[in-house]
Amino acid sequence: MECDVSKDAVSDIFDYYWKQIKKQLENPEYLSIRIKWFGTFEIRKKQVEYMIVKYKSLVKNMKPNTYNKHAMFHEVTTKLEQLEKILVKCKEQELRKKQIREIQKNGKTV
Secondary structure, rough: OOOOHHHHHHHHHHHHHHHHHHHHOOOOOOOOEEEEOEEEEEOOOOHHHHHHHHHHHHHHOOOOOHHHHHHHHHHHHHHHHHHHHHHHHHHHHHHHHHHHHHHHOOOOOO
């Protein structure tokens, strides 16, 4: 089926849609999002841990002595703080899942 829609319009809509998804995934409040017709996307704890190490290394080696470098330093430290919040939530969720499995294993109802 073909529509009379320009490629630029479709591209703009698609870019906007994925930007909104990315915002939701970067939000430390949510560890997963469900997208209709695409499925559920979950944040992986190992990937978060890897990114924390990467950003800590960047922060350690940065020297924010100019305005541009200071802006980049601020951006990296902000993302690092978000990742650390996400990691805490990942660990809390992992612990809850472990407790639920243990309860189910022992035959108790949740």
